[in-house]
Amino acid sequence: MLPLDTLQQAQHRISDTLLPTPLLLDHALSDQLGRRVWLKGELFQRTGSFKPRGGLNWVRSASREELSGGLGAVSAGNHALGLAWAAGQVGVPVTIVMPESASQFKVDGSRALGAEVILHGDINAAWELMHRLVEERGLTLVHPYDDERIIAGQGTVGLEILEQAPQASAILCPVGGGGLISGIGSAAAALRPDLAMIGVEPSGAASMAEAWTRGAAARLKAVDTCAKSLGAAIVGEHTYRICRETTQTLVQVDDAAIGRGMHHLLYQAKLAAEPGAAVGVAALLEEAVSLPPEGEVVVVITGGNMSREELEAFI
Known part of the structure; x- marks a missing residue:
């Protein structure tokens, strides 16, 4: 523990x-x-x-190097909202991949908080895409729970x-x-x-x-x-x-x-x-x-x- x-x-x-x-x-x-x-x-x-509790603790304890290339995450919605809000507190861009079945309410809310939201497949496919984006864009992955x-x-x-x-x-x-x-x-x-x-x-x-x-x-x-x-x-x-x-x-x-x-x-x-x-x-x-x-x-x-x-x- x-x-x-x-x-x-x-x-x-x-x-x-x-x-x-x-x-x-x-x-x-x-x-x-x-x-x-x-x-x-x-x-x-x-x-x-x-979710903002974990998101804010993460960004406030992150190194400059971790924040420099922007953040990436996979979320069904609440982690996207929380991380987008937390990252906005320190002016860091966020890219979120959400499954196509994600709540439109949460998609719209995350975008309103400044996140780039990509809808892609189911939750497993969303993870596959995020791992590719981490490599291609140099994002730092902020895992929603692990x-x-x-x-x-x-x-x-x-x-x-x-x-x-x-x-x-x-x-x-x-x-x-x-x-x-x-x-x-x-x-x-x-x-x-x-x-x-x-x-x-x-x-x-x-x-x-x-x-x-x-x-x-x-x-x-x-x-x-x-x-x-x-x-x-x-x-x-x-x-x-x-x-x-x-x-x-x-x-x-x-x-x-x-x-x-x-x-x-x-x-x-x-x-x-x-x-x-x-x-x-x-x-x-x-x-x-x-x-x-x-x-x-x-x-x-x-x-x-x-x-x-x-x-x-x-x-």
Whole structure:
């Protein structure tokens, strides 16, 4: 896992610009479970998700050489928004390759922040193109999750949760490539080793579960989920190792359950969360996870970036 001082340095590095996000009490879920359920509102962070934390930590700790040729990344959307915003803080150009199925809302938002966005194939084809562009253009690749500086920035979410919810016994965290749960898990393991870290994946993109089964990161043959922000076809070497060390349980929820989670967040919690942000709530509603017998529960609501048309499909 990442050392605690690495997470604390990241928090110090970004805290003048990125403020802590709130914990909101989910009254309906709390009544259902008979204990307090808190929602960590990362959809209120800059660019609408937790991703600027890692992006800003990366650019502020980068060398002049790393920044000189511009940055490159592959993203389903939120990393593109977060990195484009962070790079804009230091005036560095960014090229993002996104799969053709990416949210138009996120494509337009990334371009509005100054990024060059290229739409290309599926997520695997997008990666192939980015590797070519790194060679041809001299870009520095900023991996969306398998980079310790990115993981450390995302880990500041964990530091905030542990301060805001000292009575928490479990954290439910969405899992795509694994950067967020690795960062939060590192914070929890250092400060609250008794706390249960529970990862929640879409069943159509369970790349971390695949890695756990195989004992190493392994690429899925296909990704099929409405939770596009969690549609990583393969987890990272760093994130697999850290997640395996710090996460106690992985569970999966299908698209129908994710839709019910979004409906709950919209109508009960009054939060317009995107599909990938709703998987933790979905797992609780479906009773898909075993919780510690006592203590409060924190569910990370990772983002809220979606168009009206995308939202309408779940109303």
